[in-house]
Amino acid sequence: MAATLEAESTLTDRYQTTVPETVRRALQLGKRDKIHYTIRPGGEVVLSRAEPTQPADPVLGAFLGFLAQDIAQHPERLQAIDASLVQRLQALSEGVDIDLDAALSADDE
Template identity: 75%
Template sequence: MSVTLEAESTLTDRYQTTVPETVRRALRLGKRDKIHYTIRTSGEVVLTRVDAAEADDPVLGQFLDFLARDIASHPERLQAIDVAFVQRLQSLTGGIEVDLDTPLSADDE
């Protein structure tokens, strides 16, 4: 007889949730791991772990881990972004529309 585990979590105002510990253990999820949702026509949602081979660039992951460790180790180094810098960035990028769902061309990959 198979054992069924159940867990629930609550959505925040920003539609975020914490993956319950029982689910994290069952899927062997760690920090920064990716999860995949399969939505069936019945409305059932299946949650699976994305294999490392399918995950993002490992170099980027290592860089982001480095940043997270550095920020945790040296929070005094964090600085607010200068308003003039933000305005300069907006002047350089204003009016540029980007569709993040559009696939990259072969030249852009």
């Protein structure tokens, strides 16, 4: 039978705490990882490592990183969107209903 580990931490004035090292190791937590809390009827709280809902898209991540770097290095290249372009885009998409949560069809995959 595995040994039970116990740990303790203190809340700050802003209700924040540091996750003790033994807990981080047991849950294999790294920086920026998320923690899931399960609160049971008797007041017991179970901490577990939250699993990401969707895997990160490496191509999209690389593209967004490229954009962020380019904006940081060349902020003078940023331009406001022209009001006439916004009006044109709104006219082109008027009456088009899109469900962003709907699954893609096999043709669109």
